[in-house]
Amino acid sequence: MKRTFVAGLLSTLLLWPLGAQIQNQPDDGQWPMAAKNYASTRYSTLGQINTSNVASLKLAWTFSTGLTHGHEAAPLIVNNTMYIVTPFPNYLYALDLTKPGAPMRWVYQPDPEPSSQGVACCDTVNRGGAYWNGKIIYNTLDVQTVAVDANTGKEIWRTKLGDINLGESITMAPVVAKGVVLVGNSGGEFGVRGWLAGLDAESGKIKWRAYATGPDKDVLIDANFKPFYSKDRGTDLGVKTWPGETWKIGGAAAWSWISYDPTLDLFYYGTSNPGPWNPEQRPGDNKWSSTLFARRPETGEAIWAYQISPHDMHDYDAVNENILLDLTINGQPRKVLAHPDRNGYLYIIDRATGEVISAQTFGYVNTSEGVDVKTGLIKWNPTKQTGYNTVRDACPAPPGVKDWTPSAFSPKTGLIYIPHNNLCYESQATQANYISGTPFVGMTVRMYAGPGGNRGVFSAWDPVQAKTVWSVNELFPVWSGALATAGDVVFYGTMDGWFKAVDARNGRELWKFKTGSGIIGQPATYKGPDGKQYVAVLSGVGGWSGAIVSGGLNAVDGTGALGFVNAMSDLGKYTTKGGMLYVFSLP
Amino acid sequence: MPYLKCRNALCIACLLLAACQRQHRDIRPSPTRLAIYGDAAKEDALRPGGRVNSQPVVNNPYNASAYDISEGQRLYNWYNCSGCHFNGGGGIGPPLIKKHWIYGGEPANLFDTIVKGRPNGMPAWGGRIPEYQVWQIVAYVRSMNGEQPRSATAARLDTIQTNPQTIVNRTTGPTK
Numbered sequence: 221m222k223r224t225f226v227a228g229l230l231s232t233l234l235l236w237p238l239g240a241q242i243q244n245q246p247d248d249g250q251w252p253m254a255a256k257n258y259a260s261t262r263y264s265t266l267g268q269i270n271t272s273n274v275a276s277l278k279l280a281w282t283f284s285t286g287l288t289h290g291h292e293a294a295p296l297i298v299n300n301t302m303y304i305v306t307p308f309p310n311y312l313y314a315l316d317l318t319k320p321g322a323p324m325r326w327v328y329q330p331d332p333e334p335s336s337q338g339v340a341c342c343d344t345v346n347r348g349g350a351y352w353n354g355k356i357i358y359n360t361l362d363v364q365t366v367a368v369d370a371n372t373g374k375e376i377w378r379t380k381l382g383d384i385n386l387g388e389s390i391t392m393a394p395v396v397a398k399g400v401v402l403v404g405n406s407g408g409e410f411g412v413r414g415w416l417a418g419l420d421a422e423s424g425k426i427k428w429r430a431y432a433t434g435p436d437k438d439v440l441i442d443a444n445f446k447p448f449y450s451k452d453r454g455t456d457l458g459v460k461t462w463p464g465e466t467w468k469i470g471g472a473a474a475w476s477w478i479s480y481d482p483t484l485d486l487f488y489y490g491t492s493n494p495g496p497w498n499p500e501q502r503p504g505d506n507k508w509s510s511t512l513f514a515r516r517p518e519t520g521e522a523i524w525a526y527q528i529s530p531h532d533m534h535d536y537d538a539v540n541e542n543i544l545l546d547l548t549i550n551g552q553p554r555k556v557l558a559h560p561d562r563n564g565y566l567y568i569i570d571r572a573t574g575e576v577i578s579a580q581t582f583g584y585v586n587t588s589e590g591v592d593v594k595t596g597l598i599k600w601n602p603t604k605q606t607g608y609n610t611v612r613d614a615c616p617a618p619p620g621v622k623d624w625t626p627s628a629f630s631p632k633t634g635l636i637y638i639p640h641n642n643l644c645y646e647s648q649a650t651q652a653n654y655i656s657g658t659p660f661v662g663m664t665v666r667m668y669a670g671p672g673g674n675r676g677v678f679s680a681w682d683p684v685q686a687k688t689v690w691s692v693n694e695l696f697p698v699w700s701g702a703l704a705t706a707g708d709v710v711f712y713g714t715m716d717g718w719f720k721a722v723d724a725r726n727g728r729e730l731w732k733f734k735t736g737s738g739i740i741g742q743p744a745t746y747k748g749p750d751g752k753q754y755v756a757v758l759s760g761v762g763g764w765s766g767a768i769v770s771g772g773l774n775a776v777d778g779t780g781a782l783g784f785v786n787a788m789s790d791l792g793k794y795t796t797k798g799g800m801l802y803v804f805s806l807p
Numbered sequence: 808m809p810y811l812k813c814r815n816a817l818c819i820a821c822l823l824l825a826a827c828q829r830q831h832r833d834i835r836p837s838p839t840r841l842a843i844y845g846d847a848a849k850e851d852a853l854r855p856g857g858r859v860n861s862q863p864v865v866n867n868p869y870n871a872s873a874y875d876i877s878e879g880q881r882l883y884n885w886y887n888c889s890g891c892h893f894n895g896g897g898g899i900g901p902p903l904i905k906k907h908w909i910y911g912g913e914p915a916n917l918f919d920t921i922v923k924g925r926p927n928g929m930p931a932w933g934g935r936i937p938e939y940q941v942w943q944i945v946a947y948v949r950s951m952n953g954e955q956p957r958s959a960t961a962a963r964l965d966t967i968q969t970n971p972q973t974i975v976n977r978t979t980g981p982t983k
Binding site: 334335336337338339340341409650653655657658659660661664767771772773774775776777778779780781782785 | 884885886887890891893894895896897898899900901902904905924926927928929930
């Protein structure tokens with residue numbers, strides 16, 4: 221058993237034996253980062269709660285955050301303490317799991333600039349923190365990263381990474397790899413120049429910053445950069461694939477998930493849509509928007525990139541999670557990442573090289589007609605191309621077949637559990653006027669339910685066969701994360717407030733509980749100090765899909781919230797806002 | 808009756824007619840003179856000792872012309888108000904079609920909201936948008952709420968319209 225040295229090694233990030241499959245991550249019953257582990261499986265080996273007893277799952281305790289915007293974060297559980305990061309103003313609560321009812325140990329208030337709420341495209345959400353070497357590290361809406369002593373709640377460092385007056389904000393959960401905190405900006409709707417930065421976890425000092433547009437030296441592309449497809453090769457493509465200097469305000473923000481493979485020493489993440497949405501203002505491929513990158517954590521240098529949606533016309537960010545899996549495909553052992561993209565394809569990609577092994581749709585798609593794995597090119601449907609002409613019945617809508625809502629993978633069933641959408645839209649472009657600090661979109665949108673009328677789906681996908689195994693329709697987009705467990709129970713939440721447990725093998729509903737507000741948070745599970753398995757989730761509707769309720773929007777204008785209001789006008793009949801943590805256990 | 812600037816006989820004559828509101832056009836906009844009304848957020852209704860409202864009534868000098876409202880609509884899009892408030896339903900910012908204003912819906916309140924911004928993310932536009940344009944935007948925002956004479960208000964938005972012929976069923980979606 222080989223042990224790799226990791227600076228500031230912590231007890232919860234155990235190492236696994238060489239040769240073991242990456243999806244079989246070590247698990248000590250805690251939940252140290254939003255995605256549970258570097259492979260982003262969101263799978264727990266805890267099996268106390270299982271298919272035969274989950275029906276008797278009961279509420280153990282609750283905790284109110286006192287806030288009413290969308291609660292998208294995953295609770296962290298480390299050393300018998302639960303940590304909750306809230307939406308703006310980004311409080312960090314520490315709850316003592318050793319005492320009955322888990323009373324608050326402390327609260328840390330970073331005091332972000334209130335004006336930053338004006339540059340949050342899709343509600344003032346935050347997706348959580350990461351535990352590293354005695355610290356909780358997370359981001360604030362006003363573009364800062366903070367490190368807080370996990371024991372005392374005292375601030376250890378804070379680093380300002382950007383400027384709200386350039387339309388920048390941060391909503392993502394950072395990941396710490398090799399002592400480097402990986403953080404990216406949000407603002408694909410504000411004409412930002414997207415970046416991902418690496419910070420020293422002990423001091424907060426910025427070690428490197430990799431832009432997603434501009435010359436190669438800014439993108440940290442050098443001689444070691446080997447994209448698999450010829451379409452992604454060439455010098456300074458981050459400049460040449462844009463008209464004039466528009467790459468400087470071209471979006472491509474890294475606002476979402478990061479995975480890390482310690483053996484290959486590569487981390488993976490995607491970039492957002494290009495700005496503005498109006499594609500007529502930016503002819504060209506618009507690199508490196510809607511792109512997957514593989515980089516080295518210590519230097520940030522790019523090893524490969526694959527532009528998933530060149531010249532995106534539908535807001536198809538490539539930021540969704542990358543689940544790292546070692547699979548046998550067509551008789552060959554392959555080190556892959558599974559990436560369910562906004563554009564509707566679930567990509568299985570060789571994570572060492574960037575080669576697409578398969579790309580099949582996991583929902584209804586008519587904006588494209590397939591992905592050629594030989595060239596890596598997606599075949600866009602010319603009749604659904606957006607622009608100054610009105611385009612109707614384009615599917616999927618801008619939030620995609622799936623948005624940021626992270627999937628889970630169970631090594632027991634071999635399936636990926638995907639919370640997602642079924643939405644189509646109509647659109648018309650308008651000339652976008654760049655005024656820094658304000659939206660840069662240029663598209664009027666109205667969304668509505670896709671075929672069948674259900675706006676959400678929760679489905680199980682076989683990454684080897686590249687097909688859906690089962691799916692459950694939901695009234696509203698499924699905007700929560702998924703959680704898979706060794707008890708063969710999979711958890712997710714719905715926007716009308718149900719927290720559900722389904723059978724991992726067939727999707728059969730085994731248990732549900734109605735929480736106070738719609739659920740868009742990421743469920744987590746842990747072993748309590750009493751040896752019992754607990755399941756925790758934040759309830760508190762909001763986010764892009766729930767802005768109509770959390771922001772009190774007026775449904776008479778279907779174009780509200782970038783056109784999501786049109787599809788969600790009835791949400792207020794099903795749920796009200798309000799953030800509350802719910803924790804469940806067997807009696 | 809709304810305050811109107813009348814500089815010529817035609818205008819005075821058409822004051823008698825509702826159609827005047829569609830004709831009026833201010834040919835000499837006032838110079839930039841921003842935030843002149845003090846802090847014109849809505850006054851609180853709770854007044855210790857029974858004092859009366861002390862907020863001066865300030866009328867929009869661009870209150871009633873179809874030209875100003877349609878200019879206001881163009882500027883509302885040009886300055887990206889629409890990026891945050893969309894066509895009045897809201898998104899990043901709160902809705903602007905509503906009864907209950909946080910900072911007040913009177914012309915002076917709206918003027919100050921736009922010029923000074925508001926703390927939770929409403930940008931301060933003072934120095935960026937000329938005063939007469941701010942008033943035109945105020946007129947447009949008021950028109951969204953039916954607070955302007957109907958005869959002066961645009962019948963439709965400049966954006967994509969729902970087409971009942973081709974639009975798919977809202978509950979069943981398009982057929983595959």
